[in-house]
Each structure stands twice: as structure tokens, then as C-alpha cells.
Amino acid sequence: MTVTPMNAHDQIAAGRRAANAGERWTARVLIALALVSTAFLIAAPLVYIFWRAFAAGIGGYWAAITTPDTLHAIWLTVIVTVIVVPVNVAFGIAVAWAIARFRFPGRGLLMTIVEIPFSISPIIAGICYLLLYGRQGFLGPFLREHDITVLFALPGIVLVTLFVTAPFVAREVLPLMLAKGSEQEEAAVTLGAKGWQVFRYVTLPGIRWALLYGAVLCAARAVGEFGGVSVVSGRVAGQTNTLPLQIELLYNEMNTSVAAFAAASTLTMIAIIALIAKTFLASHNRRD
Amino acid sequence: MAIEIAQLRKSFGRNEVLKGIDIAVEDKELIALLGPSGSGKTTLLRIIAGLDWPDSGRLEVDGADWLSIAARDRRIGFVFQHYALFPHMSVRDNIAFGMTVRPRAERPGKAVIARKVTELLQFLQIPHLADRLPGQLSGGQRQRVALGRALAIDPRVLLLDEPFGALDAAVRRDLRSWLRSVHDASETTTIFVTHDQDEAFELADRVVIMGEGRIEQIGTADQIHDHPASPFVARFMGATIELPVRIAAGRATAPGIDTARIERRALPDGAATLFVRPADLTPVPDPAGLWRVKQVTSTGALLRPVLTGPEGQDIAVEILRRAAPNLSAGQSVTLRVETGTIFTETPPGQRGQAGQPSEINAIPLKEKQK
Numbered sequence: 001m002t003v004t005p006m007n008a009h010d011q012i013a014a015g016r017r018a019a020n021a022g023e024r025w026t027a028r029v030l031i032a033l034a035l036v037s038t039a040f041l042i043a044a045p046l047v048y049i050f051w052r053a054f055a056a057g058i059g060g061y062w063a064a065i066t067t068p069d070t071l072h073a074i075w076l077t078v079i080v081t082v083i084v085v086p087v088n089v090a091f092g093i094a095v096a097w098a099i100a101r102f103r104f105p106g107r108g109l110l111m112t113i114v115e116i117p118f119s120i121s122p123i124i125a126g127i128c129y130l131l132l133y134g135r136q137g138f139l140g141p142f143l144r145e146h147d148i149t150v151l152f153a154l155p156g157i158v159l160v161t162l163f164v165t166a167p168f169v170a171r172e173v174l175p176l177m178l179a180k181g182s183e184q185e186e187a188a189v190t191l192g193a194k195g196w197q198v199f200r201y202v203t204l205p206g207i208r209w210a211l212l213y214g215a216v217l218c219a220a221r222a223v224g225e226f227g228g229v230s231v232v233s234g235r236v237a238g239q240t241n242t243l244p245l246q247i248e249l250l251y252n253e254m255n256t257s258v259a260a261f262a263a264a265s266t267l268t269m270i271a272i273i274a275l276i277a278k279t280f281l282a283s284h285n286r287r288d
Numbered sequence: 289m290a291i292e293i294a295q296l297r298k299s300f301g302r303n304e305v306l307k308g309i310d311i312a313v314e315d316k317e318l319i320a321l322l323g324p325s326g327s328g329k330t331t332l333l334r335i336i337a338g339l340d341w342p343d344s345g346r347l348e349v350d351g352a353d354w355l356s357i358a359a360r361d362r363r364i365g366f367v368f369q370h371y372a373l374f375p376h377m378s379v380r381d382n383i384a385f386g387m388t389v390r391p392r393a394e395r396p397g398k399a400v401i402a403r404k405v406t407e408l409l410q411f412l413q414i415p416h417l418a419d420r421l422p423g424q425l426s427g428g429q430r431q432r433v434a435l436g437r438a439l440a441i442d443p444r445v446l447l448l449d450e451p452f453g454a455l456d457a458a459v460r461r462d463l464r465s466w467l468r469s470v471h472d473a474s475e476t477t478t479i480f481v482t483h484d485q486d487e488a489f490e491l492a493d494r495v496v497i498m499g500e501g502r503i504e505q506i507g508t509a510d511q512i513h514d515h516p517a518s519p520f521v522a523r524f525m526g527a528t529i530e531l532p533v534r535i536a537a538g539r540a541t542a543p544g545i546d547t548a549r550i551e552r553r554a555l556p557d558g559a560a561t562l563f564v565r566p567a568d569l570t571p572v573p574d575p576a577g578l579w580r581v582k583q584v585t586s587t588g589a590l591l592r593p594v595l596t597g598p599e600g601q602d603i604a605v606e607i608l609r610r611a612a613p614n615l616s617a618g619q620s621v622t623l624r625v626e627t628g629t630i631f632t633e634t635p636p637g638q639r640g641q642a643g644q645p646s647e648i649n650a651i652p653l654k655e656k657q658k
Contacts, residue, residue, distance in 0.1 A: 183372035186339050189359045190366040191386035191441055201389070205376040 064262035073246035092169025126231025152234030172214035296345030320488035323498035365438030544578030
């Protein structure tokens, strides 16, 4: 048997070829798996929604989403979102600021509590509010006495949505503030800036992209929130039904009607817009 | 502005970082706070700036009690170690910041601010960088902008935390002499923190050496180099060789060591320690010598013999190769001490009480008689 001596260079090249061939196959299989699962699990349902929504043509679609109940549901969802997002932005900044810049008893606890809405099912949040503000609830008598309606009305929907979306802004802003440290703010103070000037001219510009990013996540979640809201809204079409609730109602009533899919398609479009905004902001956020 | 600091103490939790600091800084002086990390020098600087508050003590500037004044009202120029420039503002806006945030009544007009910024940019030799963002600048340029931003408020006192710590050696040297000229031109009382001896001694009028929350010594480069006030300072200044000696009638002796060149000192008889720099010990060939040459290495300019003493201890010394005697391994030598500092043993804890090293140990007799 003759052994042709291979020089070191050839050996390395051969080894690399063999390794590359193996790697190439692994890569192909993984890519195929990812594509197939994305197509079936995510893309197909979305495409199907639009396909069904436009099954009766654009006219049918338009008629479906301009029924008074659906329009009202869209309107209600917009109002809830417009209230929830600014409140959560303010809340998020306050929490992040407190945790990042101060040492106080309960700081660790606060950090954990802020995350709670993420680990609790929204239905449970809804039920908690029911127990707290309901007729038989803890605050029920007080609210009735003062003629305040919380449940089965806008305040209840807003409160539950606030609960569910509370962590989004704080979660984005806090790590950034911790990473940036407080030197810039201290520099501003030594230069004579007052508290609000430090915030306005130094802190805020530093966290603006994270803030917007958190706000978009918060808005997307507020628009799509179903579980918690379904418990406290009372689900009256044309009165307390938000868009997700209205979609379910339409689907249950008329099963596979254009109306349900048309309403669903509007929600999907909001989600896609949020996704695009999110991607755009994420790239800015990373640069900061 | 003259700064007077007295009995300043500060603890973080159970960790006492300043254990009673006393310094008097004169008007227009340039002072370096020198010490290893953890010596409390940055904390002291931050207290002067109003970014930290002491637990007790006094801080007065031109007679005014600064501990009752908030940081933003002290008009301090503080330069941070990592510059802390505002990344979203141009160089021009960074420098103008301190003027633009003033209350409307005290704020100079836009044109005045612009002129002042332009002047500062000229003064700092960076007019071409006016419209850049901090992210587009090198470390040395950022340092200049940070100093410009601090000077723009006409600070009463200028404080710099490790101003050259994050720069490479060549830029450091440049900026060092530049900072000196900036100080001389602006005549602002300046304190800077550093752990670099060369930097401290080259730049400062007086150097304050800090160790573990205490001031070990205050003085000029020569004073501290020749007469370290404590074993800590001696070690810090490079006297890393410690030889046990006995004092008798003010003279230090030790077997195998020639101490004739050390001045007599007003020291009590008994055991003491001689602190010497490696370059201040000369091995002299002597057949009766008690030290042995273990090995000799050369860096070209310097010889580094390692010597073994009568008790088996190894020390490494440095001598100029040109002036060196012929040394080879195994040879017997006597150690001649060119200069050194003697400290008597002090029971642990005793020295710390007043925060002041016991002076009698350190000052040569000659000096004491003056």
C-alpha cells in the first residue's frame, strides 16, 4: 500500500472541505425547518385572514368593518390605547429612574413587582379587578356610594390594560439607564442644571429610543389585549367591546363570516405597523 | 479660591473611606490627590463637588460653608474620568450647556454665549471640532471638550477625576503640559485625582498622598521623594526594599550593610526598618561581605543583581551598568546604602489615631534643627 504523503496545507484544506460539507448540510436542514415552521405557524394564518376578509371583495370588506358595532370597537380600542400608552410611559420612566438612580429599601422588591404582569395570565388580572371593584368587591360599596362606575365601562378596561402593559416601558428604559450610569447627569448638575433641566436635556435624549420602543410594544399589547379586558368589559357590542372582543363576538355569531375576518385584518394591520415601527426603533436603540 | 477641609469623614455602609481629612488648598494652587485605588481620593473630590456628602467635617471655600450649598450652586468645574460629555449634543452645545441652563435673568444672550464658546474652542486648540458630536472625537479631544465645558461656567474651583486615565501614553504627556498651561492662564484653583506619580509630581504645585482614607503626606515632589512621612509613602514612592536595622545613638546598623552614608537621626534606640529604593543600594565586592550575589541580569543600561542576605532573604537592586563593579554569581558583597528612610516599629493602630504619621520618625536630625 502506498501512502501519498500529504503536505500540511493539503491536509488542512481537506479537513476544511469535510467540515464544510457537514456544516452545510446541518445549515440547510435548520434553514428548511425554520422556513417551513414559519410558513405554517405564522405566515399562513395571517395570509388566510386577509384572504377571507377580502372574500367578498373590497366592497364587502368595507361594509364589514364599517358596521356601527365594529367601528365603535375600533374607536374604543383607540381611546384605551391613547390613554394607556402615555400613562405607562410616565410610569415606566418614574420606575426606571427610581431604581437606576437611587438606593432605597424595597428597591429589589419594586424591580420584581414591575415584572409581575408578565408572569400573571391577564384573565387573573381581570378577575382581581372584578373582585376589587365589583358590586360585591372590596371597593364596591364605596364606588356605588359615590356613583363611580369602574367595571363594565371604560375605566375598568383602561385599568386592566394598564396592568397588563405596565412593565413594557420600564423594562426597556431601566437596563439602559443602569448601563449609562449617572455621570452625564452629575455633569449637568455641576454645570448648574436644575432637576427638570437634567431630565429634559440629558436623561431624556439618552433614553428616547428605548422609550419609543417600549411605547410601541405597550401600544401593540394594549390594542390586542383580550383576556383581562374580556372579564371586566361586560362585552356589550357597540358599548364595551374592544376590537379583539368584537372579533370574537363576530366569529362566534356568524362563524366564518367576512365580518370577523375583516375586523381581524384591521387588528393584524395595526400589529404589522407596530412591528415595522419596532424594528426601526430597535436599530436606533442599539446604536444609542 | 482657597479651600479649607477639616476632619472630613465619610462611610459607605460599614466601609469608612475617608477617616478624617484635613487639607488647606491655597488660591490658584494646582493640587494633585495621589494614591492607590481605594484610598478615597475620588470620594474626596466628589464631596468637594457636592456629588457626595460627608458624614462629618467641614468644607469651606473662601470662608463660605460649602456643605450647605447644593452642587449646582457651587459653580464647580468637574471633569469626569470618562468625560461624561452629552452624546447627542455637538461640541459647541456641550461647552455652552452650563450657560444655557442658567435662569433667564442671569443667562447671557445667545451671541455672548456663542462668542464665549468660540473663545474657549480657540483657547483649547479645538476650533475645528465645534460641530462634531462627542462620538466622533478621539479620547484626547473629548478630554479637551470636557475641560472646555467645565471652564465655560467660570468655575470657582476646577476638579478633575483621573483626567488622563483613559488616554494612551503619548497623548497623556501632551495633555499634561497643556493642562498646566490652561491652569496658569485661567488661574483657577485646581485639584486633580491621579494614581500616576509622574503625572502628580510633574503637574502639581503640591501633592497630597492618600492611603486608605487618610492623608499620608502633603508636599512638593522633592519633599515627598526625599523625606517620606510614613512607611506607606516610602513604599508608594518606590522604596520597596525593607531592611531590618538597629538604632544606637541615632545611627542605624545592620550586619553586612554599610550605612555610613545615612545621616544620623533623632530616633530612639532599638529595632527599626530601613526603606530603600532598589537604585539606592550598591553591592560592593568584599571578601568578608555577608551578602552573596545570586544572579545578575542586564537591561543594557541597568544591571539587576539579585542578592541573598545572611538570613537567606533575596532582594533585587538596580545599578547603572556603566558604573557597576564586576559582579558574578556566588561573589561576596557588602551592601552600601546611598540613601534611605528609617521608621521605627509602631504598634498597629497607634499611628492611625490622629490620621497623621508621627513626624519624629521621618525627619532627619539636620532638618529638625533648622
